[in-house]
Amino acid sequence: QSVLTQPPSASGTPGQRVTISCSGTSSNIGNNYVYWYQQFPETAPKLLIYDNNQRPSGVPDRFSGSKSDTSASLAISGLRSEDEANYYCAAWDDSLSGGVFGGGTKLTV
Amino acid sequence: QVQLVQSGAEVKKPGTSVKVSCKASGYTFTHYVIHWVRQAPGQSLEWMGWINAGNGDKKFSQKFQDRVTITTDTSASIAYMELSSLRSEDSAVYYCSRNRPGSFELDYWGQGTLVIVSS
Numbered sequence: 001q002s003v004l005t006q007p008p009s010a011s012g013t014p015g016q017r018v019t020i021s022c023s024g025t026s027s028n029i030g031n032n033y034v035y036w037y038q039q040f041p042e043t044a045p046k047l048l049i050y051d052n053n054q055r056p057s058g059v060p061d062r063f064s065g066s067k068s069d070t071s072a073s074l075a076i077s078g079l080r081s082e083d084e085a086n087y088y089c090a091a092w093d094d095s096l097s098g099g100v101f102g103g104g105t106k107l108t109v
Numbered sequence: 110q111v112q113l114v115q116s117g118a119e120v121k122k123p124g125t126s127v128k129v130s131c132k133a134s135g136y137t138f139t140h141y142v143i144h145w146v147r148q149a150p151g152q153s154l155e156w157m158g159w160i161n162a163g164n165g166d167k168k169f170s171q172k173f174q175d176r177v178t179i180t181t182d183t184s185a186s187i188a189y190m191e192l193s194s195l196r197s198e199d200s201a202v203y204y205c206s207r208n209r210p211g212s213f214e215l216d217y218w219g220q221g222t223l224v225i226v227s228s
Contacts, residue, residue, distance in 0.1 A: 033213070047215060101153055
């Protein structure tokens with residue numbers, strides 16, 4: 001069971017906007033930055049969002065992140081078929097003194 | 110360009126150890142931290158530990174701290190992760206990744222190393 005809680009699945013049609021939630025506690029999301037990773041089958045995760053809402057170079061601005069208290073969200077607008085992947089949230093956990101991940105959300109377009 | 114290239118797949122017997130390597134290139138190895146993250150089949154990502162390639166500081170997940178050893182060879186820009194007392198539940202893809210000290214932003218990842226533990 002993952003420390004951060006995500007819905008196991010999400011879906012949308014091309015062009016739609018979808019959001020994926022990530023719930024934690026004061027020891028992780030509440031007190032630290034949130035990161036989001038995108039992973040396609042049989043490939044390594046890719047950093048999508050860092051420091052709650054920042055996009056690395058090359059990540060389309062269709063992807064956005066937000067955080068409020070002990071929860072965070074990833075929003076994908078103008079959904080495309082190539083966005084179909086697994087999405088994971090992550091944060092540092094001060095109580096565990098380690099990194100924690102969400103269980104992952106499989107996005108179907 | 111930044112690259113993390115990991116060693117190849119391994120098949121191990123229960124009770125033995127596995128050592129996975131992660132060769133870094135395209136950046137100053139000692140300026141970053143190397144993390145190890147694993148992913149069992151169909152499961153989420155699981156953080157195992159990190160090593161600061163610059164000063165050798167380490168931190169491990171409580172789940173693995175009795176069985177995992179993380180080291181670096183700074184002359185060759187290689188990080189190693191050794192997991193001992195293997196059991197079937199350790200069958201997973203093991204990834205190395207890097208970040209700057211003080212954050213958990215894993216900006217580059219290795220391609221992953223599949224470890225199968227089977228008798």
